[in-house]
Amino acid sequence: MASIASIGIAILLFSLYSLCEGAQQNNDSRHIRLGSSLSPETHPSSWPSASGQFEFGFYQQGSGFAVGIWLVGVDQNTTVWTANRDDPPLLPSQNNTVKLQLATDGKLVLSSDQGHKKVVIASATNGSVSSASMLDSGNFVLYDETYKVIWESFNHPTDTILGNQTLPAGGQLVSSLSDADRSTGHFHLNMQPDGNLVLYPANSENSPVDAYYASGTNGLLNLHLYLDSTDGSLALINTNSSEVYRVISSGNDDLANNTVYRATVGINGVLRAYSHQMDPKTGKLQAPVIMWYQPNNPCDVKGVCGLNSYCTLNDDQPDCLCLPGSDYADLNRRTMGCLRNNPEPACVAGGKENTTFYDILTMENLVLVDPPDFEARMTMEECKSSCLEDCNCGAALFEQTNCMKQKPPLRYVRRDMQKSNTAFFKVSKLRRSPESKNNGTETKEPFPTNPTTGVIVQILVLTLGLILYSCVSLAISGFYIFKIRILRYKRLTEINGNLGLADEELTMRVFSYNELKRATNGFKQELGKGSFGAVYKGALNRGKKLIAVKRLEKLVEEGEREFRAEMQAIGRTHHKNLVRLLGYSAEDSKRLLVYEYMSNGSLADLLFKAELHPAWDERVRIAVDVARGLLYLHQECKSPIIHCDIKPQNILMDDFWNAKIADFGLAKLLMPDQTRTFTGIRGTRGYLAPEWQKNTPISVKADIYSFGIVLLELVCCRRNLDISVRAEEIVLSTWVYKCFVSKELHKLIVGGEEVNKKSLENMVKVGLWCIQDEPVLRPSMKSVVLMLQGITDISIPPCPTTASM
Ligand SMILES: *[C@@H]1O[C@H](CO)[C@@H](O)[C@H](O)[C@H]1NC(C)=O
Ligand SMILES: *[C@@H]1O[C@H](CO)[C@@H](O)[C@H](O)[C@H]1NC(C)=O
Ligand SMILES: *[C@@H]1O[C@H](CO)[C@@H](O)[C@H](O)[C@H]1NC(C)=O
Ligand SMILES: *[C@@H]1O[C@H](CO)[C@@H](O)[C@H](O)[C@H]1NC(C)=O
Ligand SMILES: *[C@@H]1O[C@H](CO)[C@@H](O)[C@H](O)[C@H]1NC(C)=O
Ligand SMILES: *[C@@H]1O[C@H](CO)[C@@H](O)[C@H](O)[C@H]1NC(C)=O
Ligand SMILES: *[C@@H]1O[C@H](CO)[C@@H](O)[C@H](O)[C@H]1NC(C)=O
Ligand SMILES: *[C@@H]1O[C@H](CO)[C@@H](O)[C@H](O)[C@H]1NC(C)=O
Ligand SMILES: *[C@@H]1O[C@H](CO)[C@@H](O)[C@H](O)[C@H]1NC(C)=O
Numbered sequence: 001m002a003s004i005a006s007i008g009i010a011i012l013l014f015s016l017y018s019l020c021e022g023a024q025q026n027n028d029s030r031h032i033r034l035g036s037s038l039s040p041e042t043h044p045s046s047w048p049s050a051s052g053q054f055e056f057g058f059y060q061q062g063s064g065f066a067v068g069i070w071l072v073g074v075d076q077n078t079t080v081w082t083a084n085r086d087d088p089p090l091l092p093s094q095n096n097t098v099k100l101q102l103a104t105d106g107k108l109v110l111s112s113d114q115g116h117k118k119v120v121i122a123s124a125t126n127g128s129v130s131s132a133s134m135l136d137s138g139n140f141v142l143y144d145e146t147y148k149v150i151w152e153s154f155n156h157p158t159d160t161i162l163g164n165q166t167l168p169a170g171g172q173l174v175s176s177l178s179d180a181d182r183s184t185g186h187f188h189l190n191m192q193p194d195g196n197l198v199l200y201p202a203n204s205e206n207s208p209v210d211a212y213y214a215s216g217t218n219g220l221l222n223l224h225l226y227l228d229s230t231d232g233s234l235a236l237i238n239t240n241s242s243e244v245y246r247v248i249s250s251g252n253d254d255l256a257n258n259t260v261y262r263a264t265v266g267i268n269g270v271l272r273a274y275s276h277q278m279d280p281k282t283g284k285l286q287a288p289v290i291m292w293y294q295p296n297n298p299c300d301v302k303g304v305c306g307l308n309s310y311c312t313l314n315d316d317q318p319d320c321l322c323l324p325g326s327d328y329a330d331l332n333r334r335t336m337g338c339l340r341n342n343p344e345p346a347c348v349a350g351g352k353e354n355t356t357f358y359d360i361l362t363m364e365n366l367v368l369v370d371p372p373d374f375e376a377r378m379t380m381e382e383c384k385s386s387c388l389e390d391c392n393c394g395a396a397l398f399e400q401t402n403c404m405k406q407k408p409p410l411r412y413v414r415r416d417m418q419k420s421n422t423a424f425f426k427v428s429k430l431r432r433s434p435e436s437k438n439n440g441t442e443t444k445e446p447f448p449t450n451p452t453t454g455v456i457v458q459i460l461v462l463t464l465g466l467i468l469y470s471c472v473s474l475a476i477s478g479f480y481i482f483k484i485r486i487l488r489y490k491r492l493t494e495i496n497g498n499l500g501l502a503d504e505e506l507t508m509r510v511f512s513y514n515e516l517k518r519a520t521n522g523f524k525q526e527l528g529k530g531s532f533g534a535v536y537k538g539a540l541n542r543g544k545k546l547i548a549v550k551r552l553e554k555l556v557e558e559g560e561r562e563f564r565a566e567m568q569a570i571g572r573t574h575h576k577n578l579v580r581l582l583g584y585s586a587e588d589s590k591r592l593l594v595y596e597y598m599s600n601g602s603l604a605d606l607l608f609k610a611e612l613h614p615a616w617d618e619r620v621r622i623a624v625d626v627a628r629g630l631l632y633l634h635q636e637c638k639s640p641i642i643h644c645d646i647k648p649q650n651i652l653m654d655d656f657w658n659a660k661i662a663d664f665g666l667a668k669l670l671m672p673d674q675t676r677t678f679t680g681i682r683g684t685r686g687y688l689a690p691e692w693q694k695n696t697p698i699s700v701k702a703d704i705y706s707f708g709i710v711l712l713e714l715v716c717c718r719r720n721l722d723i724s725v726r727a728e729e730i731v732l733s734t735w736v737y738k739c740f741v742s743k744e745l746h747k748l749i750v751g752g753e754e755v756n757k758k759s760l761e762n763m764v765k766v767g768l769w770c771i772q773d774e775p776v777l778r779p780s781m782k783s784v785v786l787m788l789q790g791i792t793d794i795s796i797p798p799c800p801t802t803a804s805m
Contacts, residue, residue, distance in 0.1 A: 031143075032132040037101040040065040041092060048072075049134040053260060053278075053285060054080075056134040056153075058100070062180060064089030067100060067110060067121055069140055069153060071260060071276060074284045078276070079182060080138055080160040080262060081153050083110075083121045086183045102132055108142070124150035137229075138162040138260070158182065163229025163261040166237070169193045171225070174202070175265040186303065187269035195220040197236065197247060199271060199294070201303030209370060209412075212302040213271065213294045215247040232261035232273050232291050248273070249636070250291045260285060268318065269301035270294070275576075280617075286656060289576055296572075299414040302369065306337020310366060310413035313509055315541040316582065323395070323410060324361040325427030340394070340408055341428065353391050358426050360384050366423045368397050369412040372404035384424050396424045417510050418564075508571035509583035509594075516585055516592050520549050528602075530649070532666055537597065546597035547582060551590075552666075560586055567593075570665040573637045577629030579652055579662040598660065600653035603710075607648055613717045616755045618657075620763065623714050624788050625659035626651055630707060631781035633664055634700045641665050642698065646706035647687045648713060686720045690773050701775035704784070708770025712736050715763050716748045733771055733800060740764055740797075762790065768797035 038045055038057050046057025055072055058065045059079060066089050068082040090098050090112055098112045100121065106129030108122040123129070127144040129151070134140050139162075142151040154165045159176050161167055170193055175185035186202045196218035204210035215236065217223065223236040223245070234248040250261075250273065258278040265271050274288035295301060298318040299311035305320035306329065312319055322328055322338035329336045362384075374393070378386065383403035387396035394408030399421040517523065520538035527535045533553040539546050567584045574580070585592040600606075603622065606614060614622065626646075633641040643650075643664045650662045689705035691698060709720050712732050718725075720732045729735045739747050745764055749755050766787050772778050777798075779787070786792040 032102055032134075034102055034104050034106070034130060036132075037099050039099050040090065041098075047132075047134050049136045049138075051136045052283070053136065054134055054138045056140045058090075058098075061089040061182065064091045065098070066090070066182065068182075069134070069138060071138070071262075071285060073276065073288075074279065074282070074286055076287065078262075078288065080158075080162060080264075081140075081156075082158050082182045084119065085158055085176075087119065102129070106130070106142075108132065122151050122153075126150060137164050138262075139165070159185070159266075160262050160264045161225065161227045163227050163232070165227060167191045167225035169195075169223060173265045175267055175269060178267055185265075185267055187265055187301065189265050189271055191223070191225045192218070194218045195223045195236075197223075197225060197234075199265070199269065199301075201269065201301075204303065210302055212269070212300055215245075217245055217247065220245070227261060227263050227273070229261060232259075232263075232275055234263060234273065234292075248292055248294060261291075262288075268298055269304055270298055289656070289658070291576060292574060299416075302412045305335055305413070307409040307411050308338040308340055309334070310415055312415040315545065316509060317541075323413065324363060324425040337409075353389050353426075355388050357429055358388055359429055360388050361425045361427050363423045363425065364421065365415055365417050365419050366397065366421065367414050367416050367419055368395070368404070368406060368410065368423070369414075370406065370410070372397070373407050374405040376403055377401050378403045380422065387424050387426055394426055398422045398424065508568065508581065511583050511585040511592070511594060513585050513587045513590050513592065516549055516594065519547065523549075523551070528649075530663060532663065538594075546599070548595045548597050550593040550595065552593065563591065566665070569639065573632070573641070573665070575629055575632040575637075576658060577625045577660050578632065578664060579660045595662070596654075598652035598662075599655050600657060602649050603651035603653065603659060603714075604648035606653065607713060607717050608719055613751075616749075616753060616759070619714045619717075620759060620788070622651075622659045623711055623763065624785065626661060626707065626710065627781060627785045627788055629659075629661040630703060631785050633661070634703065634781045640700060642700050643703045643706075644698070645684060645687075646703050646710060647684050648710055649684075651710070689775070691775060699775060700781070701778050704770050704778040704781065705772075705775075707781075707784070708767045708778070709733065711763060711767035711770060715760065715767065717750055733768075736764060737768060737800060740768060762787065762794060765794040765797055768800055769794070771800045772798070773801050 032047055036047075038047065040058035044057070046055040046059075048055045053072060054069055056069050057067065059068055059070055059077070066082055066087075067084075068079050071078040071080060090110075092098075098110070100108065100110050103109050106123065107120050108129075110119045110121050111117065122140075122142060124142055124144070127148070127150045129142045130145040131143045131147075132141065133143065137154075140153040141149045144150050154162075157165070157167060157171070157173055159173050159182070161173060167173065169191055171191045173189040175187040176182040177185045184202075188200055188202055190198050190200065190206070192198060197215035198206075198211045199213040200206050200210050201212075208214075217236055220236070220238065222238050222240040224239055226235045226237045226244075227233075228235050228246075228250075231250050233246050233250040236245040236247055237243070238245075258280065260276040260278075261273060262276070263271060263273040270293050272293040273291040275291050276285040276288050278284070279286050297313070298304065299313060301311075301318070304318055305311040308326040309320045309322050309328075312321060320334045320337075326338035326340045328334055329339050374390075376386075378401070380398050383396050383398045386403060387393040387405055390405060392407050393405040395410055396403055396405045398404075511519075516538065519540055520536045523534075523536045525537040527537050527548060529535070530550070533551045536549045536551070537546065538549050563584075563586050567581070567586075570581050571583075579598060580596040581593060582596060583594045585594070603626075613619075630643065630646070633643060641664055643661065645663060646661070652660050652662050654660060687706040687709050689698075689702040691702060709732070713720055716732060716736070718732065721730065722732070723730055728738070736748060739745050745757075745760050746755075748764070749760070766779075766784060769777070769779050769787075770784065783792065787794050
């Protein structure tokens with residue numbers, strides 16, 4: 001559950017109001033006058049916002065067109081709103097007669113068929129429209145003659161909420177059907193009038209058992225959902241008191257105004273926030289980066305798999321497999337669920353099953369979310385036979401000493417390897433169609449061995465009789481018992497129609513050793529050797545997803561349980577400036593960590609090896625990236641993590657040249673108790689804070705020191721220790737301080753690069769503050785970030801070492 005931080009700030013409320021007011025004052029040349037029109041095949045087909053980042057108009061959907069708003073990206077546009085989303089796409093006409101017009105009667109009307117067919121896209125119920133505008137916030141608005149907003153797309157959201165957009169109580173976002181078809185999909189995010197923000201599968205009863213994410217803010221009234229446009233975090237704002245509750249923090253304190261944030265309920269039901277950063281050179285938005293998502297495990301999304309099937313992760317992707325005793329309803333659409341292949345329970349007197357017809361199959365590590373129909377304490381054997389004999393039992397889950405029986409059909413089932421329990425499934429010995437046999441489940445062949453033909457005939461005759469009997473009796477008396485479930489079954493089958501599962505999703509996964517051996521081709525390609533062991537390149541998903549596998553060596557002897565707990569803790573850290581841990585393997589003494597693959601190498605390569613150093617602005621950006629990652633580790637994640645080994649080799653660059661910190665959280669594996677005074681020195685020479693040698697406790701300030709050294713290396717594009725230069729320049733920190741005191745900072749920049757003087761001075765000052773011998777003098781990571789961004793002033797740093805230089 002998201003922790004709720006209440007920060008009463010009037011600024012945010014102000015921003016809500018100024019959104020409306022800003023629109024009123026907006027009276028620029030971008031105003032769309034009455035009579036203006038768009039057409040999908042001729043120019044213009046859209047109206048852009050002033051910034052060019054958003055456009056309103058016709059976009060391609062399938063072989064036709066739809067009307068909506070999209071974000072213009074460098075190589076891909078992202079649709080954020082669709083008008084009349086459930087209408088079929090407009091087909092291209094021979095005579096170009098499809099036209100969208102801001103008609104003189106003040107309605108935005110889509111006409112096709114040479115004007116015979118008209119659809120209203122937007123019209124104000126109150127007041128008359130006199131112009132329209134596509135605003136830079138992504139809001140398309142209609143104005144009356146006094147420039148008052150009388151209609152806005154922000155009030156009719158589809159699956160996306162943008163930065164600065166609010167969703168009032170009672171509002172909802174509904175996912176799209178698929179990436180290609182943006183009509184109403186299967187999941188929705190509700191801003192409930194009771195104050196709770198909840199994700200549900202569509203067509204469920206919206207009861208707590210259907211919910212798969214909730215903010216837990218029920219009881220707080222007058223709440224509106226709000227996506228903070230300054231940092232992309234999801235917040236609830238009390239419109240009456242202006243109190244703000246941050247329900248999902250982005251861990252990002254990017255205060256720049258060149259990023260567009262959005263949160264979208266994905267086709268698989270996961271709510272994700274993305275940042276689209278503007279490329280300062282082209283002014284275009286780059287490919288989106290995922291900032292946060294809920295729920296963390298895509299299999300936690302209820303209804304992602306249909307009835308009688310369970311969700312399991314396959315290479316990070318959710319996959320739906322049939323539970324024992326059932327077969328896919330439609331082999332090509334596995335999310336549709338499965339049909340039980342045994343006859344309805346054929347009961348003898350007293351609700352007892354004739355056990356001759358049934359077998360019990362077992363499966364482990366299942367999570368059944370629905371409350372059981374029957375629960376009692378018993379032994380595992382008793383539980384098994386209890387379900388076998390009970391007509392109403394389709395499956396029983398045995399956990400410790402509890403037996404929980406459930407009627408079929410089962411829904412919301414998922415597999416969780418952390419869960420130790422046993423599930424029993426009652427399956428028919430008969431009617432198992434071999435052609436639809438599902439080989440995805442790990443079940444044993446349920447057939448009894450070679451029954452004689454005579455017995456089969458006998459059983460068949462009897463079964464048919466029993467089926468007939470039970471049909472009749474069901475129809476007469478017991479129908480109502482199943483009615484609810486059958487209805488529910490139908491609904492869930494319907495909603496799970498063509499749910500694609502191709503969406504990329506990353507969650508922590510436990511791998512087997514052999515799986516990773518295969519993925520790395522037998523640990524063939526070594527990427528490098530770190531302080532914890534070698535790193536190998538590998539690929540998952542049939543080569544589609546590159547990974548880096550780290551083989552841990554020299555660990556403190558540690559139990560499997562502690563290791564897993566540690567991995568889970570690291571897996572919970574999500575920040576765009578930290579290398580993602582995708583999973584791990586812990587078999588016997590072999591410990592392997594699986595990370596996302598970072599295609600552009602390390603900062604060390606970039607600074608010390610590359611022919612061309614990154615430009616100054618790039619280096620400043622990298623410094624801020626690293627500082628943000630470190631800030632998250634120190635102050636923003638659940639339990640603070642001291643990295644202990646910050647150096648350019650541990651800072652990696654992703655596809656988009658974002659800097660990400662690697663190897664965090666591992667120091668703890670070597671030194672289980674971080675607060676204890678270490679005896680052995682960890683980390684790397686040259687980056688070690690002086691307290692490592694002094695036998696004083698290590699705190700986050702040790703990382704600040706290492707960061708300071710990295711900062712100076714970034715400034716000067718050289719190593720901290722370099723013996724190829726003049727004697728006075730060998731130790732970088734000494735040399736930098738000397739230049740700082742003598743106001744000759746330009747000497748630090750090699751190759752005559754043009755560097756902003758103020759920016760250079762700031763970087764150097766921050767670096768010198770960070771490398772103070774005295775830990776208390778070093779700033780916190782939060783101040784470092786603020787100083788680097790130029791938000792706070794930086795005082796003159798004293799000489800870093802107390803010893804004379
Ligand atoms: C908006 O522009 C129109 C025409 O350009 C002008 O007549 C009107 O006064 C302007 N309104 C505001 C509020 O500036
Ligand atoms: C994105 O939108 C722009 C502006 O409407 C358009 O020119 C471009 O073709 C679109 N790109 C894609 C990939 O659809
Ligand atoms: C296209 O225009 C021509 C002549 O204006 C007309 O005869 C024909 O029916 C139109 N076709 C369609 C599909 O509207
Ligand atoms: C229409 O606008 C007027 C004046 O702005 C307001 O008093 C009235 O309540 C509005 N009616 C509706 C239905 O919104
Ligand atoms: C959100 O609103 C604030 C305050 O009105 C404004 O400064 C900011 O530019 C807006 N952001 C976007 C993305 O529109
Ligand atoms: C808003 O707060 C005021 C007092 O602060 C209170 O009188 C009013 O009833 C509140 N409105 C709602 C809708 O709760
Ligand atoms: C923010 O936007 C304003 C104008 O829209 C621009 O002048 C300023 O440089 C931007 N700030 C940053 C940090 O991008
Ligand atoms: C169960 O079915 C078998 C096979 O037909 C039959 O022999 C047996 O009597 C039945 N048992 C009960 C309790 O009805
Ligand atoms: C199912 O079995 C067939 C043939 O034995 C095999 O080709 C296929 O890969 C299997 N499918 C799965 C999901 O294991």
